[in-house]
Amino acid sequence: MANYFKAAVKPQASNQRLTVTVDKLDMNGVGVARWQNKPVFISGALPNELVEVKIIEQKNKYARAKLISISNPSDSRVTPQCQHFGLCGGCDLQMFDMAAQLDFKQSKVSELFSRCFSDQNVVKNLAEKDLPWHAAIKSSPWHYRRKARIGVQFDKKAQATIGFRQKSTNQLAAIKSCPVLVEPLNVIFPLLKKLLAELTVKSAIGHIEVIHADIIETNAENKSQKDNQVVLVVRQLRTMNKADIGLWQSYAQKHDWHVIIDNGDKQESLDSLKGISSPVLSYELVDNSKIYFSSGDFIQINHEVNNAMISQALAWLNVLPSDNVLDLFCGLGNFSLALAKLAKGVVGVEGVQVMVDKATHNAQTNGFDNCQFYQQDLNSNWLLESWAKAQVFDKVLLDPARAGAEEAMHQIAKLKIPSILYVSCDPATLARDSAILVSKGYKLEKISIMDMFAQTKHVETMVLFTR
Structure with missing residues (x-):
């Protein structure tokens, strides 16, 4: 049978001007309106604003437009403080006041949880329920990045x-x-x-x-x-x-x-x-411990939020002197040292040996002898590893990269650890991984966002699960 191929058609830019009302923000903080029965994405526009735009890209299912003017500004619109706003690719929510930014980020997490739990038939009608939200962790919205x-x-x-x-x-x-x-x-x-x-x-x-x-x-x-x-x-x-x-x-x-x-x-x-x-x-950490690092190492860039995040993690886990705590994706020991100050023992696990060595050094330099660190690919089957079998863990904390911890979730659930605290830098993978835990009998006990990156669309989240 003959095969017929068509040349790829580039998206058409009509340059047509039109006036639309913005309905909402998408997951990336871009305004969304409707035109010709399809969504129009408008960077810089806010919900409920009446805006004039110019169509710059058209596809079958959506269009993109450039914001020309605003006839009816949102009550949440503020004047951006950066002189480079609109040209620089960072800090794309500066025109949104801080309270509205936090509401947007929390709604974003809620929507992703609702979608993911519904897709996996974990909880019916999650959208009709409120997640057990706690107050957001935040810092000064300016001069926070180190x-x-x-x-x-x-x-x-x-x-x-x-x-x-x-x-x-x-x-x-x-x-x-x-x-x-x-x-x-x-x-x-x-x-x-x-x-x-x-x-x-x-x-x-x-x-x-x-x-x-x-x-x-x-x-x-x-x-x-x-x-x-x-x-x-x-x-x-x-x-x-x-x-x-x-x-x-x-x-x-x-x-x-x-x-x-x-x-x-x-x-x-x-x-x-x-x-x-x-x-x-x-x-320096909130307990005056020191994390030593090299210039190429990953560190949390917002010092104030990092320390508040550690304090909340300790409070939510309610770490006791009799607890053995498992710290997965432990990095340099950002959480491990604070846990070790309260717990009987901490086992930290990280995928890169260099980071394991640095975490070990940080624990030793700060005088903690109740920490052990191990190298392990946490997307592999690690339940039979000696460090996983050596003791019963009372609590676990995990802080994975953006890819999340899908494979690790199944193995953590098998350990039947009473309390699990998940720190996430990507709400989509967090929602996916949370659905796994809930399907295994865990309850989503507490949740809060952490505004590590104010003025941007990025959101970090902390969730506590209990059996």
């Missing part, structure tokens, strides 16, 4: 653009300041632009990671700790010559930076060229 990657792009004349990606493109928006970064990082962009213009070797930098952390410096004479320091990790695409090394050292000394050069194979602190060891980075 780590970010700043992009660097060079034009044909080797002039640098420094900033973050524009919306829906790989091009950078030239950033002068970023009000979600903590204060010392917020003002760093003009300084970096000036420095890069003075380099003798042009177009040699891929990106610059900025980190706000406590550091420990050691030289031949003494050891000192400095709090709230600016650390820069410079991804160098070509070998840095002496002149440029001297330039970075001069700026670092003037502005009290700690600069680490990353050539792709290894990282070397500029301090090491002056006889000072590479700085040791750390941050």
Whole structure:
């Protein structure tokens, strides 16, 4: 039989202007209206607003439009504080007041739970019930982010653009300041632009990671700790010559930076060229324990929310001195150390051996001898591993990546642990995994959102399950 192929048809952009009323926000915080019996997605529009838009993309089942003007602004609309709002691809909810942002995020989680539980026939009519919501964990909506990657792009004349990606493109928006970064990082962009213009070797930098952390410096004479320091990790695409090394050292000394050069194979602190060891980075937990980390390690970027999250996890789990606690996807020990301070023992499990080694070091450095850490692929069958069989666990905490913990859920359920606390950075995988636990006889006892990323669509959630 002959096969006939049609050339792919690109979406049509009609440039047609129309006036519509926005019904709601989608899961990404984009306004949704109706036109010609299909949804129209309008970035920047808010529910109940009457807006004029221009159609920029049409497909069979939906269209996309550019917001032109607002005739009837929402009561929740506020003036964005960032001068780069609308061009920079981050912080896309700045026009929404904070109370409305939190309501949107909580509704988003509720809708995903309703869909997932209904699809799996776990709970009927979940939409008619209220999830057992508790107050949201939040911090200041500005100047909260302590780590970010700043992009660097060079034009044909080797002039640098420094900033973050524009919306829906790989091009950078030239950033002068970023009000979600903590204060010392917020003002760093003009300084970096000036420095890069003075380099003798042009177009040699891929990106610059900025980190706000406590550091420990050691030289031949003494050891000192400095709090709230600016650390820069410079991804160098070509070998840095002496002149440029001297330039970075001069700026670092003037502005009290700690600069680490990353050539792709290894990282070397500029301090090491002056006889000072590479700085040791750390941050403090709510119980005054210290988490030590390397510049490339994952850390929670909102210090205030992280500590409030740990405090709530301990309270919800009601950790007792007789408890043995299992901490899955434990990372550097962000939760493990706080658990160890209250529990009889903690077993932390992580998929990457390097992280296991660092968690072990963090526990030892902070004086905890009731923590053991193990490497394990938690998407494998781990119930027969020695660490899983060695004792009966009273409680479990898990904090997986965005992919969630679908395979681990089935095995956790088999252990019949009385209390399970799930910390999630993706509500879709959380809803899926929660449905598994509920189908195995667990009750969803408490739930709250954690506003780790204010001004953005991203939402983190904490859920407590009990048998």
